[in-house]
Amino acid sequence: MALRLYDTKTAQLREFQPLEPGKVSLYYCGATVQGRPHVGHVRSAVAFDILARWLQHRGYQVTTVRNVTDIDDKILEKSGASYAEGFEPTEDYPAADPWFALAYRFEQIFNAAYDAVGVVRPSYEPRATGHITEMHALITRLIETGHAYPALDDSGDVYFDVHSWERYGELTHQSVDDMQDAPDADPRGKRDPRDFALWKGHKPGEPETAAWDSPWGWGRPGWHLECSAMSTKYLGETFDIHGGGRDLRFPHHENELAQSAAAGDGFARYWLHNGMVTYAAEKMSKSVGNTVSPDQMLTEAGPKAVRYWLASAHYRSELDYKPGALQEAESALERIENFLDRALPETDTAVASAELPSDFVEAMDDDLNVPAALAVLHQTVRAGNTALNSNDDAAAALAAQVHQMLQVLGINDVPEPAGADSGPTAEALSHLVEAQLAQRAEAKQAKDFARADAIRDQLATIGIQVEDTPSGAVWTLKGGA
RNA sequence: GGUGGGGUGGCCGAGUGGUUAGGCAGCGGUCUGCAAAACCGUAUACGCGGGUUCGAAUCCCGUCCUCACCUCCA
Structure with missing residues (x-):
């Protein structure tokens, strides 16, 4: 086509x-x-x-x-x-x-x-x-x-x-x-x-x-x-x-x-x-004074989520900015990234050669129908998660497809904000959290769930989310604690 | 006055004649010590009035509302 x-x-x-x-x-x-x-x-x-x-x-x-x-x-x-x-x-x-x-x-x-x-x-x-x-x-x-x-x-x-x-x-x-x-x-x-x-x-x-x-x-x-x-x-x-x-x-x-x-x-x-970006259904423009700056968007969501949101309506449609829209995009993107994290824990060289799903290609060929393409992406994520849940080998291939779709949409190329993930500060933080998690693991071992939950809650209040997985607890830093 | 778009479920947002869009948020369930994540199930829909058709969100007519451009504007 x-x-x-x-x-x-x-x-x-x-x-x-x-x-x-x-x-x-x-x-x-x-x-x-x-x-x-x-x-x-x-x-x-x-x-x-x-x-x-x-x-x-x-x-x-x-x-x-x-x-x-x-x-x-x-x-x-x-x-x-x-x-x-x-x-x-x-x-x-x-x-x-x-x-x-x-x-x-x-x-x-x-x-x-x-x-x-x-x-x-x-x-x-x-x-x-x-x-x-x-x-x-x-x-x-x-x-x-x-x-x-x-x-x-x-x-x-x-x-x-x-x-x-x-x-x-x-x-x-x-x-x-x-x-x-x-x-x-x-x-x-x-x-x-x-x-x-x-x-x-x-x-x-x-x-x-x-x-x-x-x-x-x-x-x-x-x-x-x-x-x-x-x-x-x-x-x-x-x-x-x-x-x-x-x-x-x-x-x-x-x-x-x-x-x-x-x-x-x-x-x-x-x-x-x-199409125009609108704010409360009115065209966003300097002369009207209803503009939202890129910086402001980036305080509401990560840069990848911002790009995801900007692409989430067809390019010829109006895109209405409203508070909360970016958080929705963030949630949607998080599900995609959670899947990739689970399915592709390490960089996989097979990823680059994965072919895009034909429905995705068809959507993009149809006047860049990105919303329809994203639907395919989400369906692939679901299939991938299902495969993971049943230890099906298909998961890796599906993850590779998802990776390729994100690549074509440019979402993978969005630079991560510098800072939090590396350097001495992150290193120190990591040690602190790991120590807490070790204590929590001990408490769980001893069936002292009250103490385990207290540690989890405490970390949550400072913006660190703890999740238990089959391979132990993992933690992630959530903004806006 | 002219030109070109829109009105879709709680929200966002695809879809041009018949079969599930998708996401987010709900609700119920599986899993879990409890969560989270994930998965399964689930409700709510096509501005209004006619018409065509076996069948219309999708075509036709009318109507209401709305947006953009005609002035700098992505």
Whole structure:
């Protein structure tokens, strides 16, 4: 069975066929680094990370590009504000903060957030400001072909002429005439309010460092242009998959498509969009102020559980964040890991060669139906536990399958938080607990269950859970004691 | 006004005509000194009203509610 993906542009499931046999080029929109990431950003990255991993699993050589928008109105605004009289600095926004320092600082925080849940770094991570030359070339082509024009006023802007491109609206299935004008639309030097900026002329008050020379005067790039210029540079004029959040479909992706196609490029062959993360059924976003940070999630559950939760709804569905959701994921994941601990006490080399269950493969091939794939994973865990309970040899093979499924979903690659498990502190703790457990074993031997239970309860109150197994007591450190 | 999604059992969340999604939380049981873990069993379901069909959560019509985008947004 072939991999099928839902393509926004044609609004249907399409069998995936790469442009070049054996290779896949994937571009997905990263963040505008003007502030800290929230859960929605991480969800999107996890969705496309799983796509990349699945393509790789299917044998494709995948080239992944995720852009960094390191210059835009908000970045300049926030930087500008940090120089103003009476500015109150915060940890995130210090005083006298150059725009490039601000952008790079948040870029690193974004990367830390992606890393924390095991998102593989893309092949390339280009920044908008590093591709001004390529953008100029694209603007020039658009002006030459009559699809772009310098502003009619003296702003120094250059606009894309939406009426010059009759396919405009094809991605989101809208016609220009039906689009509602922005209530606060500033017509500036536009022929039509819906024309969008390719190049923004330098404005008085904006820093000199945020302006580049161009055939149309000093200025800086418009938002949409970078993705067209960079995807083409790194992946070619036509490439396989373009991804991003659903909220980017319009205007961002529509505009990207228009400017690239109008310039004669084939551009993306499949468009994939992930659903929004909501909070109390409302889209999580900075402007609404209902964001939850990756750090906050990580205080509620382990990083693997966070990734599990982010993947637990289909990538095109909305994912509603609510307190308790992460604990549920943690419980589910714990059952999986308990099984693996029991069935694969030591690293087994046979694990790597295990084949994925066909139902799992089928689910993933069906537009990355991760919830259905997880159902297969859980069924395998149950079968494995049953096998273990009856000393059936099948357990090891099932465990190997479970391991492989976790691998493909990227859950195994989530780094464990450093600290608790190793080092002198852990060593000392281990000795203390083992001593207690030895006493408890003695008490149990003597049928002094009251004392044995007292020891267990005492350990429980400091966050150490004791469980009796056929091979003796084992203990685990539980957070949040 | 335009475009595109949704409304599934206590909660989350798959599923597009007939046979168990799955998880979490409950309840009962097995195991255990007691627990824990694990397994077994179990209840609660498809927004509302019509229609098509032998049969609909799934198709059609109507209706209500809701979300996203059209302005920066993963």
